[in-house]
Amino acid sequence: QSVLTQPPSVSAAPGQKVTISCSGSSSNIGNNYVSWYQHLPGSAPKLLIYDNNKRPSGIPARFSGSKSGTSATLGITGLQTGDEADYYCGTWDSSLSAWVFGGGTKLTVL
Amino acid sequence: QVQLVQSGAEVKKPGASVKVSCKASGYTFTSYDINWVRQATGQGLEWMGWMNPNSGNTGYAQKFQGRVTMTRNTSTGTAYMELSSLRSEDTAIYYCARLRKEVREVIIIQKFYSFYMDVWGKGTTVTVSS
Numbered sequence: 001q002s003v004l005t006q007p008p009s010v011s012a013a014p015g016q017k018v019t020i021s022c023s024g025s026s027s028n029i030g031n032n033y034v035s036w037y038q039h040l041p042g043s044a045p046k047l048l049i050y051d052n053n054k055r056p057s058g059i060p061a062r063f064s065g066s067k068s069g070t071s072a073t074l075g076i077t078g079l080q081t082g083d084e085a086d087y088y089c090g091t092w093d094s095s096l097s098a099w100v101f102g103g104g105t106k107l108t109v110l
Numbered sequence: 111q112v113q114l115v116q117s118g119a120e121v122k123k124p125g126a127s128v129k130v131s132c133k134a135s136g137y138t139f140t141s142y143d144i145n146w147v148r149q150a151t152g153q154g155l156e157w158m159g160w161m162n163p164n165s166g167n168t169g170y171a172q173k174f175q176g177r178v179t180m181t182r183n184t185s186t187g188t189a190y191m192e193l194s195s196l197r198s199e200d201t202a203i204y205y206c207a208r209l210r211k212e213v214r215e216v217i218i219i220q221k222f223y224s225f226y227m228d229v230w231g232k233g234t235t236v237t238v239s240s
Binding site: 098 | 156226228
């Protein structure tokens with residue numbers, strides 16, 4: 001059972017938009033910055049969003065992040081079949097003194 | 111370019127230990143913490159702990175306390191993760207990742223940091239089987 005809660009799966013058609021939620025508490029999301037990772041089978045996880053809403057160089061603007069209170073959201077617009085992957089939120093938990101990940105959300109592009 | 115290159119796949123028997131390496135290049139090894147994350151088959155990402163390559167200080171997830179040891183060799187820029195008393199549930203892909211830690215805000219004397227893992231190794235498969 002993960003400290004951060006994500007929906008197990010989301011799906012949408014190519015070209016559409018999808019959002020993935022990540023719910024936590026004051027000891028993690030509420031007082032720390034959130035990052036998001038894309039994990040394709042057989043590949044290393046890839047940083048998509050850091051500092052709640054910033055994109056590293058090379059990450060398209062189709063990917064966005066936001067945070068409100070103890071929840072964070074990843075948004076992906078203009079869905080492509082290549083976006084099919086598992087997506088994880090992550091942050092530091094000040095009470096646990098540990099990094100915590102969400103359980104992961106599998107994105108299916110129908 | 112910045113990269114982390116991990117050692118090859120391992121097969122171990124229950125009760126044995128495994129030591130995975132992670133060689134950094136393209137940046138100053140001692141400037142950033144290295145974290146270890148694993149993914150068991152069909153499971154999500156699981157954080158194991160961190161190591162500061164400069165000081166050698168470490169912090170481990172409670173689940174792995176007493177079984178995991180993270181070390182480094184600063185002359186070769188290599189981080190190591192050793193997991194002992196292996197059991198079948200430890201069969202997983204093990205990743206090393208560079209942790210960025212940056213000050214975002216200073217209020218009076220308290221600093222607020224941003225943490226994120228920006229560079230990942232390709233993973234090392236560890237199989238535990240009798």
